[in-house]
Amino acid sequence: MRNTIIVTVLLFIAVVAASVYYFSDSSSRQENATKALQYLPADTYFITAFRNNETTDTIFQHFELFEAIQGKQDFDNLKTLKQDFLSSEALKAKVQDVEIILSYHPSTSGIATLYTVALNEKLNNKALEAIFQGIDKKYKQNHTDTLGHRIYSFDKGIKDSILYCTLHENILFAGYERPIIQQVIDKKVKKLDTKQIEFFIEQNSKNTPLSLYFNNHQFSAFAKKIMRPKFGVYLNQIDSLQGSTAWNLNFKDDALIFKGETKLDLNHHHYLHLFANQSPQVQTLANFLPKNTASYINYSLSNITSFHSGLNDLFVYRKEADKIKRHQKLIENEGKVVFQSDILSLWNDEFAIAELDNEAMLGLVSLADSTKFVETAKKISSNQGDDIYQFDYSNILYSSFGDPFKTFQRPYFTRIGKVLVIANQTGILRKYRQAYFDNQMMSGTAIFKNHSAIQSNRANVTFYIEPETAKNTIINNLKSEYAKDFRDKEQFGYQNFYSTSFQLSGNEGEFVSGFYALYKSKNRLGGTAEWTFQLNSKLINNPWVFNQTENSKFILVQEQDHTVHALSPSGKELWKTLFQGEILGQPIQLQDRSILLNTRSRLYRFSPDGKLLPGFSIGLENNASAGLILSTFNNEKRIYIPCSNQIAAYDLAGKKIQNWKNPTVDSKILYDLKATTIANQHYIIAATSQGSVYFFNEIGGLVNKQELNTNGQTLKNPIGLITTSDKKNSFVIVPATQGEIIKVPFEGEPIRSKVGDWGSNFTFNFEDVSGSADKDYVVLSDNNLTVYNQKDNTKYFEYKFVDEVSNRPNFFKVTNNNDLVAVGTNNRMIYIFSEDGLVRNGFPVEGLSKFYFGPIDFGNNASYLISSKRDHKLYAYKF
Structure with a gap:
């Protein structure tokens, strides 16, 4: 093509x-x-x-x-x-x-x-x-x-x-x-x-x-x-197009944005004229295109009746009207279906055509009534198996929509909800259905999402292309001298464009038009890595950033073979060592800059140069199930480690707390422990998978226990903590099933509240995302991220991911007021959200779900994304 x-x-x-x-x-x-x-x-x-x-x-x-x-x-x-x-x-x-x-x-x-x-x-x-x-x-x-x-x-x-x-x-x-x-x-x-x-x-x-x-x-x-x-x-849709176009430039570091006016010569009959008197509409069919889409044109209508009237006039001008009427009469006689009343009424206000990376063509049509379409389709199509059908009569779509469907004479089709997907071969539709149900769609890619953010969300005609996906087709169709230039990465940079689009919006007989292009600029936010570092295996933890000296920091990462690397802010390796097992939870840096952490079997404390402090590392009597916490009692720092259904306690020298009672709970402890002091009473708090909340004192003695009704469901999420000077108004926040939150007071009866409707595999975190005085409920359920106000359960924001998301969100403190919520999707896309729920500029970025976002050195206020890809490299992007 x-x-x-x-x-x-x-x-x-x-x-x-x-x-x-x-x-x-x-x-x-x-x-x-x-x-x-x-x-x-x-x-x-x-x-x-x-x-x-x-x-x-x-x-x-x-x-x-x-x-x-x-x-x-x-x-x-x-x-x-x-x-x-x-x-x-x-x-x-x-x-x-x-x-x-x-x-x-x-x-x-x-x-x-x-x-x-x-x-x-x-x-x-x-x-x-x-x-x-x-x-x-x-x-x-x-x-x-x-x-x-x-x-x-x-x-x-x-x-x-x-x-x-x-x-x-x-x-x-x-x-x-x-x-x-x-x-x-x-x-x-x-x-x-x-x-x-x-x-x-x-x-x-x-x-x-x-x-x-x-x-x-x-x-x-x-x-x-x-x-x-x-x-x-x-x-063919721009061939013989008359008139003029003038654009004015809006400039961005990573994009070209032109907006202006396209004036048509109204004395010429041209397909695009049909959209000049339409008003721009939100276009959605691109969400139904597979990931290997190279280019598409999306059309939308505000007045379907006037479009069909203008299309008929165009057919008359081209001397095609009689032929089309004969086709429609045949359908009426054989299929007992009237084209004007029965078929045209099936279509909604949007249609599209697309070319895939193998040059195969797809067509898409939005359906006004899917139930009515199914009934009518039985009279004018034949079942080909696998939910794929073929029109029995030719030119049905061309008669309905004109030029875009001229190559689909008697196509095959399948239905996805209220969208009809069309192709000239059944194999194309079978691959499409597999891609759709595997969620391998273009709308979930970083390129498409970033491009959608710069172009208008309303138009009547949108041309879109991704040069990398369309590369082979472009080269094949360019004349040899231009194809050579397109391939020449030394002299030219044509393939450094992520995406390009051209939009037309009707404006009383003319068009408001725009051009948009994203470029792989070295200066683009997140466009080019500041540095890379090669690992031998995949990253298994989020990178951490710690103070190395009074005026410098370093980055700590761990890969799958449990090797730990310390990197400078410029990506140079400072040292490396091998830990016994995967680091659990969040390492803690102490006042002397030493770092405290645990793996499943050992407790470590080491200096910023990677040297273990005397007495470390220490073998744990029972395997840890999550990361340690640090608490202060009588001016003494104490380390508490959840070990499945037990709690271990150590001092900063790695010695066991002598009078610690080694308490045992009824099932596995949920993530990390919590520690606080209220009314001169010191508490170590553990919640379990069976729904019990334990309040222990400084020596491990049981102060209080609450057994919660979880309807037989196993709890899987970390708890939160709200503390005041009053035990009755201080709570442990326990996320239950079916969208419930249970507030367990330090003294008194638990309080249940319905917050939302969550699937069985939801994740819950209690973090300050909104920047308010209180922490928020952050829930990820069925690929939907929602942040709730914990006082009245109202929503701060909500974001629906196109990709599957099974990874727990990450939280990074980039400002003094709040944490940024970050999500890595199963499709290897990283999203960073601001407190208003908007995706931050430059995101999403391709990367695996273990990553860090924030500053990496003193004197540099920029934030960096440190992430990895399947090549086992670390990439540091500046934002």
């Missing part, structure tokens, strides 16, 4: 324009732009402009997007124009702060760039020649006369690097292809239409740094220039 090549058109246009972001001047004088534009040939692909001033130097050196698309050679040519000519002493004063126009044109060798500079003082050729004498002597200068003009050439002896220049109407035109210069000065060559120029000037916003303009007809011409002859179903 000749479909995904549209990305090359869009990327080239967008990045060339964005490359001059820092060049532009929002106070561009419209008369200068009009004067310069009127000499450009009518077949100009697209144009943009910038001011010649000192800010251009920065962009030439640092703007990686420009070099990625232009290629290093063209990028160097542009730098040459700036440095050797416009910045030369002889010419500098003549062009300071003047407007420079970049335009792109068809040429015999490919695509030619033209630089147009309107001079700020009147010059003639004699004066110009004198100025050129001051240009760097490394150039061999020459000139020829043609069409009454003198064309100068500057040759520095490198192939394809001769710069040609002429003076016309006090405007310098320069480029590396002489025929383009000749077209400018040749009066016989058709130039840009006055109305096109006026549209561009009119749409050029003074509040944004850059405006980009192109003739819609040239959009198709540009595509034909770089791709093989045959258009596919995507590009």
Whole structure:
């Protein structure tokens, strides 16, 4: 299929324009732009402009997007124009702060760039020649006369690097292809239409740094220039499109965002015209596309009746109406189904087509009534098995929706809820169903989620493509010279785009349009790892960050073979050692900077340089079931370790607490213990899987026990703690089954409250997420993350994951007020949430579920994500 090549058109246009972001001047004088534009040939692909001033130097050196698309050679040519000519002493004063126009044109060798500079003082050729004498002597200068003009050439002896220049109407035109210069000065060559120029000037916003303009007809011409002859179903929709488009730029470090207006020539009959009088709608069908989707177009309607009326008019104009009516009559006679009343009423307001990475095509249609569809489908389709059917009559979808479904003559289909999925082969649908029920969908990927965050959530037409997934199709459909450039990662960066989309939203006969592209920028938040570190096996714990000295920190990680590595904030290994078993719970750093932790069988205390303190490590009499806690009694620090159904106690020297009674509980202790002091009474608290809560004193004596009714269910989550100066108003928080919370007071009867409806495999944590004075209930159930206010059980926020999530959330204190909740999905996506429930900028990021987020060194306020992938590398991303 000749479909995904549209990305090359869009990327080239967008990045060339964005490359001059820092060049532009929002106070561009419209008369200068009009004067310069009127000499450009009518077949100009697209144009943009910038001011010649000192800010251009920065962009030439640092703007990686420009070099990625232009290629290093063209990028160097542009730098040459700036440095050797416009910045030369002889010419500098003549062009300071003047407007420079970049335009792109068809040429015999490919695509030619033209630089147009309107001079700020009147010059003639004699004066110009004198100025050129001051240009760097490394150039061999020459000139020829043609069409009454003198064309100068500057040759520095490198192939394809001769710069040609002429003076016309006090405007310098320069480029590396002489025929383009000749077209400018040749009066016989058709130039840009006055109305096109006026549209561009009119749409050029003074509040944004850059405006980009192109003739819609040239959009198709540009595509034909770089791709093989045959258009596919995507590009057929822009072929012969008339009118103009003008966009203004909103710039982000990791994305290009253009918004503006697309004006259509209403004298032409074109499929996209059908959406110009629709109003933008929320589009949802992309959520039903599989992960291997390379590209798609999603269409949505606000007025289905007017769409069908306009589509019928288009069929009449194309002289297809009679043929379509014959097909509909056949369905009515044989299937006893009236097309207008019985079939058109089945469809809802949204449809889409998509191309997969193997070039197979899918179609999707939103159903208005799935029950009615099932009944009607029995009359017009045949069962192929495995919940797959085939329409018995051709052109049903083409008659209903037009051009997107022209390639689906008599397709197969399957139904997923209220969405009809269509393909030309049953095998495609069988693979689709497997992907859907395995939750292998595009909407769950980091790329799609990040892209959805920058584009509009409402539109009538959305083109979307992922260059990496579509890579093979793009290469196959580009002409050989452009395919070579696309593959060339040394000279170009085409494949460094995560995703690209183009949107149209109806606006009373015209369109509000937008272009969006995410780039793998080195400067993007989380885009490129600051450093990596190779492990020998997978990470089995979240990384931890501890103080190494008064002014430096280090990172501690443990891999599957139980090797522990200490890394500097720059990712250099400081030391490594082998522990006996996996570290349990959260290690604790003491005032002397030594670190205290336990594995299943041993208790460790070591200094930041990795050396064990005297007396450590210590073998535990009973295997630990969770991590230790540290508590203070009579100014003495004590270590308490849950050991399944027992509690062990040690001092900081690793000695057993002599009078500790080694209490035993009725079943396994839930995670870590809790310790507190209320009304001069010291408590060690344990909750068990059978639903008992134990309150022990400082020597392990039982103070209180509450046996909770758990309806025979085994408890699986950690408890929380609310303390005040009053025992009756201090509580142990126990998450029960079926959405209940049990508040167990230190004195008095338990209090039950219904908080939500949770599945049997929910996770519960009691953490400060909201930034309020109290901790919150954080519940993850059925892939739904919900944070509740613990006082009144109201929701702070809720987030539904597309991916399966079976990992317990993590919590990181990045601010002084609250913890950030973080979730790693089963599909290897990491989400970090702010206290308002929004996914933080730059997330989700690909990575396994063991990770750290926060600062990693003194004097550096940035947060870092330290995570791993299946290659067993640690990656540190700066945010």
